[in-house]
Amino acid sequence: MKHIVKILSLLVAISGFWIGLLQAAIIPRSHTWLLPIYFVVSLGCYGLLMVGIGLMQFPTCPQEAVLLQKDIAEAKDFFKHKGVDVGSD
Amino acid sequence: MADENESKGEKKYKYSIIIPTYNERLNIAIIVYLIFKHLRDVDFEIIVVDDGSPDGTQEIVKQLQQLYGEDRILLRARAKKLGLGTAYIHGLKHATGDFVVIMDADLSHHPKYLPSFIKKQLETNASIVTGTRYVKGGGVHGWNLMRKLTSRGANVLAQTLLWPGVSDLTGSFRLYKKSALEDVISSCVSKGYVFQMEMIVRATRKGYHIEEVPITFVDRVFGTSKLGGSEIVEYLKGLVYLLLTT
Numbered sequence: 534m535k536h537i538v539k540i541l542s543l544l545v546a547i548s549g550f551w552i553g554l555l556q557a558a559i560i561p562r563s564h565t566w567l568l569p570i571y572f573v574v575s576l577g578c579y580g581l582l583m584v585g586i587g588l589m590q591f592p593t594c595p596q597e598a599v600l601l602q603k604d605i606a607e608a609k610d611f612f613k614h615k616g617v618d619v620g621s622d
Numbered sequence: 623m624a625d626e627n628e629s630k631g632e633k634k635y636k637y638s639i640i641i642p643t644y645n646e647r648l649n650i651a652i653i654v655y656l657i658f659k660h661l662r663d664v665d666f667e668i669i670v671v672d673d674g675s676p677d678g679t680q681e682i683v684k685q686l687q688q689l690y691g692e693d694r695i696l697l698r699a700r701a702k703k704l705g706l707g708t709a710y711i712h713g714l715k716h717a718t719g720d721f722v723v724i725m726d727a728d729l730s731h732h733p734k735y736l737p738s739f740i741k742k743q744l745e746t747n748a749s750i751v752t753g754t755r756y757v758k759g760g761g762v763h764g765w766n767l768m769r770k771l772t773s774r775g776a777n778v779l780a781q782t783l784l785w786p787g788v789s790d791l792t793g794s795f796r797l798y799k800k801s802a803l804e805d806v807i808s809s810c811v812s813k814g815y816v817f818q819m820e821m822i823v824r825a826t827r828k829g830y831h832i833e834e835v836p837i838t839f840v841d842r843v844f845g846t847s848k849l850g851g852s853e854i855v856e857y858l859k860g861l862v863y864l865l866l867t868t
Contacts, residue, residue, distance in 0.1 A: 536827065537866050580778055587774040594761035594838040601729060601840050608655040617685045619651045
């Protein structure tokens with residue numbers, strides 16, 4: 534099944550549930566009408582939260598740049614002795 | 623020696639490492655050195671797909687072939703810049719390994735992670751092992767706050783819309799079973815980093831077993847802004863395309 538079909542089915546199911554709530558009137562209708570807005574806003578907030586958390590926990594590796602320079606120097610040295618002309622960057 | 627391996631129940635696999643290059647005269651030599659350094663007991667070949675670099679990349683590769691052997695380093699060049707996807711397809715045609723590794727030539731991908739890719743695949747029998755920069759043990763160096771923010775935002779959006787099953791969608795440091803790569807690449811049409819996304823999303827949809835290993839990524843393109851408005855538009859278009867067609 535294509536992914537978009539899965540997502541649309543999910544939305545259809547949620548809409549069906551919402552219409553059911555409207556008809557059954559378990560929750561006062563005025564509240565039920567607002568539920569989609571609450572849903573979209575919570576989804577937005579959840580997204581922002583995930584971005585924020587991810588940003589705070591973003592893994593960095595400053596030591597890798599240093600190690601890379603060491604590796605480059607090691608390689609250049611190796612090639613100098615083997616006659617491969619790597620020149621300079 | 624073959625008996626030794628057989629009695630241990632181990633099969634020796636061959637790995638083809640495809641590296642597309644364009645003006646990577648210095649970096650290609652360093653990458654080759656590092657690959658040989660970190661894959662000492664592994665049967666592998668390096669396939670350099672150069673798109674007619676004017677800086678002498680191919681000359682360096684030929685010198686490296688003299689040093690390491692033409693059976694270990696294959697130069698399969700093309701006349702001009704023809705794009706990443708076709709570079710992989712071109713390299714694949716010449717690959718004789720059981721597995722194919724794709725990686726960048728600019729040293730943002732460090733060959734020291736190759737053993738961990740291989741180990742992960744052998745442990746889990748995964749069809750694809752992809753490097754991720756976004757988990758503990760991985761990381762990025764050289765990105766400012768804005769860049770990290772866009773990356774994170776793009777990732778959350780992609781996760782919400784596509785449910786891709788991997789944490790790093792745009793990464794291009796990956797190990798594939800040769801048959802898996804051939805299968806997935808034939809159905810991908812995008813360009814650039816959207817191509818990398820399309821590869822991994824299509825592989826997920828097809829049900830391939832995908833594992834991740836942490837990698838560190840040292841961004842070598844200092845100072846230039848690789849994330850302009852047009853890149854963001856490209857990305858969003860790519861997301862919508864993948865949402866609708868995978």
